[in-house]
Amino acid sequence: TQAEKGGFSSFMDKEIHDQPAAVRDTLLGRLDEKGRLTLDELHIDESVLRSVDKIVVIACGTAAYAGHVARYAIEHWCRIPTEVELAHEFRYRDPIVTEKTLVVALSQSGETMDTLMAIRHAREQGAKVIAICNTNGSSIPRESDASLYTHAGPEIAVASTKAFLAQITAAYLLGLYLAQLRGNMYSDEVIEILDELQKMPEKVQEVIDNEKQVQDLGTQMSDASSVLFLGRHVGFPVALEGALKLKEIAYIHAEGFAAGELKHGPIALIEEGQPVFVIVPSPRGRDSLHAKVVSNIQEIRARGAITIVIAEEGDEDVKQYANHIIYVPQAPSLMQPLLATVPLQVFACALAGAKGYDVDQPRNLAKSVTVE
Numbered sequence: 396t397q398a399e400k401g402g403f404s405s406f407m408d409k410e411i412h413d414q415p416a417a418v419r420d421t422l423l424g425r426l427d428e429k430g431r432l433t434l435d436e437l438h439i440d441e442s443v444l445r446s447v448d449k450i451v452v453i454a455c456g457t458a459a460y461a462g463h464v465a466r467y468a469i470e471h472w473c474r475i476p477t478e479v480e481l482a483h484e485f486r487y488r489d490p491i492v493t494e495k496t497l498v499v500a501l502s503q504s505g506e507t508m509d510t511l512m513a514i515r516h517a518r519e520q521g522a523k524v525i526a527i528c529n530t531n532g533s534s535i536p537r538e539s540d541a542s543l544y545t546h547a548g549p550e551i552a553v554a555s556t557k558a559f560l561a562q563i564t565a566a567y568l569l570g571l572y573l574a575q576l577r578g579n580m581y582s583d584e585v586i587e588i589l590d591e592l593q594k595m596p597e598k599v600q601e602v603i604d605n606e607k608q609v610q611d612l613g614t615q616m617s618d619a620s621s622v623l624f625l626g627r628h629v630g631f632p633v634a635l636e637g638a639l640k641l642k643e644i645a646y647i648h649a650e651g652f653a654a655g656e657l658k659h660g661p662i663a664l665i666e667e668g669q670p671v672f673v674i675v676p677s678p679r680g681r682d683s684l685h686a687k688v689v690s691n692i693q694e695i696r697a698r699g700a701i702t703i704v705i706a707e708e709g710d711e712d713v714k715q716y717a718n719h720i721i722y723v724p725q726a727p728s729l730m731q732p733l734l735a736t737v738p739l740q741v742f743a744c745a746l747a748g749a750k751g752y753d754v755d756q757p758r759n760l761a762k763s764v765t766v767e
């Protein structure tokens with residue numbers, strides 16, 4: 396297995412480094428020579444996709460956070476009401492599902508029993524199901540109406556990394572496809588976004604090239620007993636994913652919050668020395684989210700938090716409030732999760748490694764949970 400790790404200390408470390416390729420390969424073959432989207436593999440009648448009036452994204456764990464990221468893009472591009480639900484909760488609340496419901500099931504393994512049972516239930520109610528999956532021929536795509544494969548390559552480490560980026564990429568392609576099909580976006584708008592998506596592998600690589608700074612932080616902070624993560628808009632699910640990585644492999648109490656929710660409760664947790672990661676929206680965004688998150692950073696700094704800020708290159712304003720600043724390349728807001736997640740993965744991996752834990756095989760967890 397040492398050879399399979401390709402010279403890295405763990406599969407997780409290797410898979411973090413595989414991410415530029417995971418995104419690139421997931422885009423590969425889905426754009427024609429003119430940069431237009433071609434999802435020929437989506438064998439669902441176009442008239443059915445045109446009549447969809449609700450999308451429900453179903454998944455567990457990291458895949459569910461990818462679903463939360465995707466929701467922002469899908470609703471924005473397609474104007475179709477979109478819900479994201481944990482697969483094991485979905486079925487048991489008597490959800491409203493009709494023939495006009497499109498269920499999108501996200502799963503790396505394609506074998507998660509909770510997700511499989513949820514799609515069976517949805518299809519019984521007449522919904523169409525599209526699987527976004529990383530494992531060819533697995534149960535979830537087999538039981539779906541159509542599949543869109545992520546091409547991240549086999550993921551071995553229990554804690555998911557490259558599958559997450561590939562899931563976001565594939566879900567974005569699906570969103571763009573629906574937007575175009577339903578006439579919500581002109582094809583040149585779609586091409587513009589696809590252009591941006593195609594620049595992402597290179598940008599992800601830039602983040603990885605700066606991993607040393609984050610690894611050092613992880614080692615330095617290995618005694619932390621709790622780490623908090625704040626984000627807003629697409630940065631919110633990124634914060635949740637950052638916290639999950641730390642729980643899974645470093646066994647540290649970690650929690651992600653929507654930054655706007657801070658004042659409604661979580662700020663009470665802040666005391667001297669509390670490490671808090673903050674994912675900062677782009678200052679170039681059209682809304683005022685950047686300023687709002689910067690003021691959240693000031694609030695927690697004033698209460699003694701150690702702030703580790705992930706911000707866009709060129710964002711000088713936020714620097715003065717950061718104990719540590721990690722810059723990621725500039726990108727449109729919806730693309731930021733593909734960049735901002737990477738330092739969080741690197742941090743968890745380094746911290747768990749510094750504690751001497753086996754990052755690939757964390758205690759109590761399985762790569763694929765095939766029981767309900």
Ligand code: G6P
Pocket residue numbers: 455456457458501502503504505506507510553554555760761762763764
């Ligand atoms: C398990 C794994 C997680 C994963 C989740 C969903 O709990 O430990 O890393 O995110 O299952 O797995 P799936 O294969 O459906 O994406």
